Amino acid sequence: MSKKETVKISGMSCASCAAKIEKKLNKLDGVIKASVNLATEKAAIEYDSSKLKTSDMIKAVEALGYKAERVEEAGRDREKERREREIRRLRFELVVSAILSSPLIMAMLLTLFRINLAFLHNEYFQLVIATPIQFIIGFRFYRNAFYALRSKTANMDVLIAMGTSAAYFFSIYNAFFQPARPGMPMKQLYFEAAAVIITLILLGKYLEAVAKGKTSEAIKKLMGLQAKTARILRNGAETDIPIEKVEVGDIVIVRPGEKVPVDGKITEGNSSVDESMLTGESIPAEKKVGDFVVGATINKFGTFKFEATKVGKDTTLSQIIKMVEEAQGTKAPIQKIADQVSSVFVPVVIGIAALTFIIWYFAAGDLTKGIVSAVSVLVIACPCALGLATPTAIMVGTGKGAENGILIKSGEHLETAYKLNTVVLDKTGTITKGQPEVTDIITLGQMDKEEALKLAAISEKGSEHPLGVAIYEKGKKDFGNIQDPDRFEAIPGRGIMAAINSKVIYIGTRKLMIEKSIGMGNVESIISKLEDEGKTAMFMAVNNALEAVIAVADTLKENSKKAIEDLQRIGIEVYMITGDNKRTANAIAKQIGIKNVLAEVLPERKAEEVEKLKKTGKVVCMVGDGINDAPALATADIGMAIGTGTDVAIEAADITLMRGDLRTIPAAIRLSKKTMNKIKQNLFWAFIYNIIGIPFAALGMLNPIIAGGAMAFSSVSVVTNSLSLKRFKVNKY
Numbered sequence: 173m174s175k176k177e178t179v180k181i182s183g184m185s186c187a188s189c190a191a192k193i194e195k196k197l198n199k200l201d202g203v204i205k206a207s208v209n210l211a212t213e214k215a216a217i218e219y220d221s222s223k224l225k226t227s228d229m230i231k232a233v234e235a236l237g238y239k240a241e242r243v244e245e246a247g248r249d250r251e252k253e254r255r256e257r258e259i260r261r262l263r264f265e266l267v268v269s270a271i272l273s274s275p276l277i278m279a280m281l282l283t284l285f286r287i288n289l290a291f292l293h294n295e296y297f298q299l300v301i302a303t304p305i306q307f308i309i310g311f312r313f314y315r316n317a318f319y320a321l322r323s324k325t326a327n328m329d330v331l332i333a334m335g336t337s338a339a340y341f342f343s344i345y346n347a348f349f350q351p352a353r354p355g356m357p358m359k360q361l362y363f364e365a366a367a368v369i370i371t372l373i374l375l376g377k378y379l380e381a382v383a384k385g386k387t388s389e390a391i392k393k394l395m396g397l398q399a400k401t402a403r404i405l406r407n408g409a410e411t412d413i414p415i416e417k418v419e420v421g422d423i424v425i426v427r428p429g430e431k432v433p434v435d436g437k438i439t440e441g442n443s444s445v446d447e448s449m450l451t452g453e454s455i456p457a458e459k460k461v462g463d464f465v466v467g468a469t470i471n472k473f474g475t476f477k478f479e480a481t482k483v484g485k486d487t488t489l490s491q492i493i494k495m496v497e498e499a500q501g502t503k504a505p506i507q508k509i510a511d512q513v514s515s516v517f518v519p520v521v522i523g524i525a526a527l528t529f530i531i532w533y534f535a536a537g538d539l540t541k542g543i544v545s546a547v548s549v550l551v552i553a554c555p556c557a558l559g560l561a562t563p564t565a566i567m568v569g570t571g572k573g574a575e576n577g578i579l580i581k582s583g584e585h586l587e588t589a590y591k592l593n594t595v596v597l598d599k600t601g602t603i604t605k606g607q608p609e610v611t612d613i614i615t616l617g618q619m620d621k622e623e624a625l626k627l628a629a630i631s632e633k634g635s636e637h638p639l640g641v642a643i644y645e646k647g648k649k650d651f652g653n654i655q656d657p658d659r660f661e662a663i664p665g666r667g668i669m670a671a672i673n674s675k676v677i678y679i680g681t682r683k684l685m686i687e688k689s690i691g692m693g694n695v696e697s698i699i700s701k702l703e704d705e706g707k708t709a710m711f712m713a714v715n716n717a718l719e720a721v722i723a724v725a726d727t728l729k730e731n732s733k734k735a736i737e738d739l740q741r742i743g744i745e746v747y748m749i750t751g752d753n754k755r756t757a758n759a760i761a762k763q764i765g766i767k768n769v770l771a772e773v774l775p776e777r778k779a780e781e782v783e784k785l786k787k788t789g790k791v792v793c794m795v796g797d798g799i800n801d802a803p804a805l806a807t808a809d810i811g812m813a814i815g816t817g818t819d820v821a822i823e824a825a826d827i828t829l830m831r832g833d834l835r836t837i838p839a840a841i842r843l844s845k846k847t848m849n850k851i852k853q854n855l856f857w858a859f860i861y862n863i864i865g866i867p868f869a870a871l872g873m874l875n876p877i878i879a880g881g882a883m884a885f886s887s888v889s890v891v892t893n894s895l896s897l898k899r900f901k902v903n904k905y
Contacts, residue, residue, distance in 0.1 A: 173220065173221050173222055174204060174218060174219070174220060174221075175218070175219060175220075175221045176216070176217065176218050176219075177216075177217045177219065177226050177229070177242065178214055178215070178216055178217070178242070178243040178498075178501065179214065179215045179217060179226070179229060179230060179233065179240050179241065179242060179243065180213060180214055180240065180241050180242070180243050180251065181193060181208065181213050181214065181215055181233060181238050181239070181240050182213065182238060182239040182240075182254070183237065183238040183239055183316065184208075184210055184213060184238065185316055185327060185328045185329050185556075186210070186327050186328035186329075186514075186556045186559055187210055187510060187511070187514035187517075187556065187558045187559025187560075188320075188325065188326065188327035188328065188514050188515070188517065188518050188559075189210070189238070189316075189320075189327050189328075190208040190209070190210040190514075190559055191208075191511055191514045191515045192236060192320070192323065192325045192327070193208045193215065193233055193236060193238065194206055194207065194208040194215070194511075195515075196232055196233070196235075196236060196323075197215060197217060197229060197232060197233070200219075200224060200228065200229065200232055201223055201224065202219050202220040202221075202222075202223030202224030202228075203217060203218075203219045203220075203224065203229070204218040204219055204220065205217070205218045206218075206219075207501075207502065207503050209500075209501050209502075209503065209563050210559040210560060210563060211384060211500075211559075211560055211563035211564045211566075211567055212500055212501050212563065212567065214243065214501050215229075215233070215240075216498070216501050216502065217229060226242055230242075235323075236319060236323045237315075237316065237318075237319020237320070237322065237323065238319075255381070255385060258381060259378065259381050259382060259385070262374060262377055262378040262381060263378055265309050265374055266371065266374045266375055266378050268309060269305050269309045269367070269370060269371040269374055270371055270375075272301050272302075272304065272305050272367065273301075273305065273364070273367045273368050273371045275292055275297075275301060276298060276301060276302065276363055276364035276367050276368065277364060277368060278292060279292035279293050279298070279364065280364045280877075293361075295343075295347035295348070295361060298343070298347075298361055298363040298364070299343075299344070299347065299363065301363070301367070302340060302343075302363035302364075302366060302367045305366070305367040305370055305371070306336060306337075306340050306366055306367070306370070309370060309374070310332075310333075310336060310370045312329075313329045313332045313333045313336070313370075314329075314333050315329075316329035317329040317330040317332075317333040317334075325518075326518035326519055326522065327518055328518070328556060330518060330522070331518060331521060331522070331550045331551065331553060332369070332370075332373060332550075332551065334522070334525075334550050335369065335525075335546075335547045335548075335550035335551040335876070336365075336366040336369050336370055336547075336551075337366075338543055338546065338547050338550070339362040339363075339365045339366040339369070339543075339544075339547050339876060340362075340363065340366040342362060342540075342543050343361045343362045343363045343366070346360050346361060346362075347361055360540060362544065362547075362876070364877070365544075365547065365875075365876040365877055365880075368877045368880060369551055369876060369877065369879075369880030370880075372877070372880040372881045372883075372884040373880060373883065373884050375884055376883070376884025376885055376886075376887060376888055377884075379885075379888045380556075380560075380887050380888055380891055383888065383891040383892060383895060384560075384564065384891060386895055386898075389571065389898075391493060391496060391497060391500075391571065393575060394489065394492060394493050394496065394574060395493060397431075397449055397468040397489060398415065398431075398467065398468055398489060399415055399430070399431035399432070399433040399467070399468065400414070400415060401413065401414055401415060401433070402414075402415050402418045402422075402424050402433035402434065403424065403425045403426070403427075403430075404418065404422045404423060404424050404425070405422075405423040405424075405425060405477070406422070410425060415433050415434065416484065418433060418434050418480055418483045418484075419480065419483060420480055420481060420482070420483055421479060421480060422479070422480045422483075423439065423477055423478070423479055423480075424436060424477065424478055424479075424480055425475070425476075425477050426443075426465075426471045426475065426476055426477075426478070427471065427475045428443075428471055428472065428473050428474065428475065429470070429471065429472075430470075430471050431467075431468060431469070431470055431471070432445065432465045432466065432467055432468065432469045432470070432471060432478075433467055434467045434480045434482060434483045434487050435464070435465070435466050435467050435480070435481055435482035435483075435486075435487045435488055436464070436465055436478040436479050436480045436481045436482070437462065437463070437464050437465075437478055437479050437481055438459055438460065438461050438462065438463050438464075438465060438476050438477070438478045439461065439477050439478055439479050440461065440476060440477040441461070441474055441475055441476030441477060442458070442459060442460040442461070442474055442476060443458075443459050443471050443472065443473050443474035443475070443476050444456035444457065444458055444459070444471075444472040444473050444474070445457050445459050445465060445469050445470065445471055445472065446469060446470040446471075446472055447466065447469045449468055449469060450466060450469065450488070450577075450815070450830055450831070456472045456473075459476065464481075465478055466487075466488045466489070467482075467487040467488060467489050468489045492574065492579060492830070495579050495581060495828075496570055496571065496574045496579065498581070498582070499566070499570040499579075499580050499581055499582050499583065499586075500563075500566060500567040500570050500571065502566070502582040502583040502584065503562065503563070503566075503583050503584070504562055504566060504583035504584055504586060504587040504851065505584060505587055506562060506587060506848070506851055506852075506855070507561075507562035507563070507583070509855065510558040510559065510561055510562060510855060510858070513558060513859075514558050514559060517553070517558070518553075521549065521550065521553040521866070522550070524549055524553075524866060524870060525546040525547075525549040525550045526546070527870075528542070528545050528546045528549050528869075528870040529542040529543065529545070529546040530542075532545055532546075532872070541872050544872070544876060545869060545870055545871070545872040547876045547879075548869035548870075548872075548874045548875070548876045548879040549866055549869040549870050549879075551869075551876055551879040551880045551883055552862075552865040552866060552869050552874065552879035552880075552882055552883050553862055553865070553866055553869075553883070556883075556886065556887035557854070557857070557858035557861065557886040557887045557889070557890045558855070558858045558859070560854070560887050560890050560891055560894075561851060561854030561855045561858050561890050562583070562851050562854070562855070563583075564854070564890065564891050564894035564895075565847050565850040565851045565854060565893075565894040565897065566583040566586060566847065566851075567894070568847075568850075568894050568895060568897040568898060569586060569843060569844075569846070569847030569850070569897055570583075570586065572843060572897055572898060572900065572902060573840065573843055573902065575902075576836070576839065576843075576902040576903050577815070577829065577830040577831035577833075577836060578827065578828075578829060578830070578836055578839065578840045578843065578902070579815075579827065579828040579829075579830060580826070580827050580840070580844075581825075581826050581827065581828075582826070585810060585826040585827060586844050586847055586848075587844070587848060588791070588809055588810055588826075588844075589793070589810050589827065589840060589841055589843075589844035590841065590844040590845040590847075590848045591791045591809075592744065592791050592792070592793045592809070592810060592841055593743065593744060593745060593790055593791050594744065594745045594746075594747065594785055594790040594791065594792045594793065595739055595744050595745070595746050595747070595792075595793045595795060595837060596747045596748075596749050596770070596781070596782060596785065596792060596793065596794045596795065596804075596808070597736075597746065597747065597748050597749070597766075597795050597796075597834075598749055598750070598778075598794075598795060598796035598797065598801050598804075599726075599748055599749070599750035599752065599757070599760065600638055600726060600750065601638065601796075601797040601814065602795055602796055602797050602814055602834070603728060603729065603732045603748060603760070603764065603834070604726035604727060604728055604729065604732075604760075605726065605727050605728070605729055606638050606726065606797070607638065607642075607726070607727070608638055608639055608642040608708070608724045608725055608726035608727075609642055609645075609646070609724065609725060609727075610625075610642055610643055610646040610722060610723070610724055611707055611723050611724065611725045612702060612707070612721075612722070612723035613625055613720060613721075613722055613723075614698055614720060614721045614722075614723070615719065615720045616693065616695065616718055616719055616720055616721065617714075617717060617718070617719040617720075618719075619714075619719050619720065621720075622650075624712060624719060624720040624722075625643075625646065625647055625650065625651075625722075626647060626651060626654075627672060627675070627677060627712075627714065628643050628647065628677075628679060628712055628720070628722060629643055629644050629646065629647020629648065629651070629654050630647070630654055630655055630656070630657050630670065630672050631643075631657055631660070631668060631670035631672065631677045631679055632644045632647075632668065632670075632679065633654055633655075633656060633657060633660070634656075634657065634660040634662075634670075635660075635662065635668055636662075637662070637668075638726065639708060639710065639724050640668060640679075642724050643679075643710075643722060643724070657670040657671060657672050658670075658671045658672055658673070659671035663680065663684060664774070664775055664776070664800075665681075665751055665774035665775050665776070666680045666681050666683055666684040666687070667679050667680015667681055667684045667710065668680060675714055675715055676714070676715055676716070677712065677713065677714050678690065678711075678712070678713045679710055679711070679712045679713075679722070680710060680711065681710070681711070681751075681753075682711065682753070684711070685711050685713060685718065688713070688716070689716070690711075690713045690716055690717070690718055691717075691718060692711075692718060693718055695711075695718070695721060698721055699721065700755065702721070702723045702756075703753060703755035703756040703759060704755065704759055705725075705759065706725065706756060706759035706760045706763060707723040707724065707725045707756065708723065708724050708725070708726070708752055708756050709721050709722070709723050709756070710722045710723075710724065728760075728763065728764060729832075729833075729834060731833055731834055731835050732764050732834050733763075733764045733765060734835060735833075735834030735835045735837055735838060736764050736765055736766060736834070737765060738835060738838040739837060739838050739841075740765070741838075742838060742841065742842070744838070744841070745768065745790070746766050746767075746768065747766070747768040747769070747770055747785070748760070748761050748766045748768070748769050748770065749770040749773055749778055749781060749804075750769075750770070750771055750773065751771075751772065751773060751774060751775065752771055752772070753771060753772055754769070754771040754772060756771075757769050757771035757772075758771070775800030775801075776800075776803070778794075778796075778800070778801065778803065778804035779803040779804045779806070779807040781804075782794050782804045782807045782808050783807055786807075786808075786809065791809050792808045792809050792810075793808055793809065793810040793811070793812055793837075793841075794807070794808035794810075794811050794812070795812040795813075795814070795829075795834075795837060796811075796812075796813065796814070797813060797814035797832075801813075805825045805826075810826050810827060811825040811826050811827070812825055812826070812827045812828070812829055812837060812840070813825030813827075813828050813829070814829055814832045815828050815829055815830035815831065815832060827840055835903065836903070839902045839903050842902065843900070843902050846897065846900050847897060850893060850894055850896070850897055853893055854890045854893055854894065857886075857889065857890065857893075858886065858890060861882070861886050865879070865882060865883075
């Protein structure tokens, strides 16, 4: 049985660590797929639970020298506490290292100005200062390097440990075992290089840890929306309890100005609720008995009671948070480049450093230059920036999307979205409000309009189709309570059949009438007029005789036209797909500026139409909101579900537009393009930095201290570049 597990991993220092753990996990019998994210410090694992346990995977990670635990066990509070503890520890070590390093830096600077303060250049003084930096503060590098080498791999810590150790022990050799050279009053010591490299790397790690914490601010904001307590009614008494203790079935009381604690259904009272955190709609939604309310929305005016239906991890907000966290932990396909390079990077760098030393020592006869240049190569080359380039941008991009009502399920979908060139929009509930109204009732036989409407309303009482609901609502408005039909049957894509007091009634499309051999008579002129007005005409037959034509019109969403204009402006080809006949579909398409219309498409054929477009070479996005859209959403390169739609559609989609506003479609594509640009920039700088830096270091043109500083700030620059995405205005309406 396939299961998914997320494991929190501590102790990773670079992309090589992530690659090593990922490789180990993927080798385990029972693991289907494992992906390790350096930025989030998590492993997402899909595995066969009949072959493997979570504890086995954790043991495999710990055998490599890292700490691991299930995310549920870690908990958000513990995770936050651990991150803050690590930042405090890095800050303390950085301050101590900087204080101890300062005399060594001063000695180096004074040498440049030919100023000789004997005690600063004294080899014993420098040894005493450099040793605690090297072996106490720098112990983390030795420990991690040991674990890496023990598992027959190499990572950043191996490079740092080798580089700084070479500088430290070479300085000891020059200070105490190398005879003084004539004309050289001061011995060549590199204690400051080893100490300052460690200090600069700690500075880089500290800044990186702080910056990485900012990449997950979207999650913090979402979590901050939750109410902390709930007022519930138990045993006739009102009690305030922590939100975590609310149970399904509890009666919750919400007063004006309070947040709705969990999801539920109103049982008493009415109010206006601000749902802008979900829908983006600033006007409060009116709520009455029987309506659903969502946790974290704000009650504006009245007091009401509701029955809790979803609590804890099942609430809408918790599901949104979970979706964003999962997306932030995934990899985009573009990251494969960095992963492939990272897996061989460190061994190659060690080889280059060894070759550098050999050439300088044996060809040029310069031992000092050989060691210093090799140290520079080891220090400047670090796969940290490569490992952080993609995940940090994805974390910020998906978080930015979530803040703007765009939930992107994974990095893969984020990457695919920027390639889109075609968008297929379902009409009902997507382009239109999905709340059509009856506009015309034209009788053709012996019935009058009232009788026709009454029979139609009874027939459609059990219908879930928006057009059927419109007829039922019109009947209820005109006649009050509507009786149930004796029998009801939905005919997908065509209409319905109902039996009422020995009458057999069919309401639906022309195709339904033809299939049931019902004579159409001379109604074409009536139908043409209605359809030219953008109305949907339905035929009503009673006992195999056509009795009426009922016209229904669905109103367009306020921003549909603007959204389509935005899509066309950024070069996206827009299609409308609908079950309506061609004339009605074309009339609606004309109103909103769509030229490509796929009409008379049955629900089960929508996926086929999407597949046809894909076969022509188009990268297709399908946007829908209903159950019948789910197959098409899954078939498209990217499926976007309107968040106001059904759970099935949202589950099948790759991107969910929580606000139901079509303008978030071009916004999602713009966000995807911006995020991919940041990833490409990050990868470019990560690669170019090493491509340029390593040759300079090998040629002896780079001081080890400068190399250490450059390496330390490379990962910081990548994370900072990703964080600049936070300033991007997603919804430029």
